[in-house]
Amino acid sequence: MPAALSVDLRQRIMAAYEAKEGSQRQLAERFKVSLSFIRDLRRHHRETGTVQPKPHGGGAVAKLGKEQLPIVEALVTAQPDALLEELCERFARATGVEVSVSTMQRTVCKLKLSVKKNTDCL
Incomplete structure (x- = not known):
């Protein structure tokens, strides 16, 4: 899975959206991200008030740990x-x-x- 996009890029996208510099689709093309990323970023910003990426969710837990x-x-x-x-x-x-x-x-x-x-x- 790729790394989260930088906070700087996220801030620039949100600033451009709030300044009405284009539609979501136009901003996606301009910043070379997907339309769904723009939608998800807007939702995340609306719900949390921040553009920080969510923390990594972890991964599968190994069946064999140090104890085994x-x-x-x-x-x-x-x-x-x-x-x-x-x-x-x-x-x-x-x-x-x-x-x-x-x-x-x-x-x-x-x-x-x-x-x-x-x-x-x-």
Whole structure:
């Protein structure tokens, strides 16, 4: 997602609108922003009295936090040749939290561990 437009640009747009320097559509073309941005900016200014962008809403919460990293590390250490799917299943049994293979892969990489299938058994 792109960064919020600068407060300076927002102030110039609102000043131009209040000075009736053009319609919303003309201002959108002039300032190279979308018409919906002009509408949303006007609504935001009307409701809050400011043109400051809204704070970032955050993001998705990770299923595996710092508390679970030692569990994953113990699972990999106990059986370093386990497949990622097997690690996911064992992690779910140990914690009750189901994670995807890609989440497990990112966690293993974060811990700087290696998961390799043992080919000596074949």
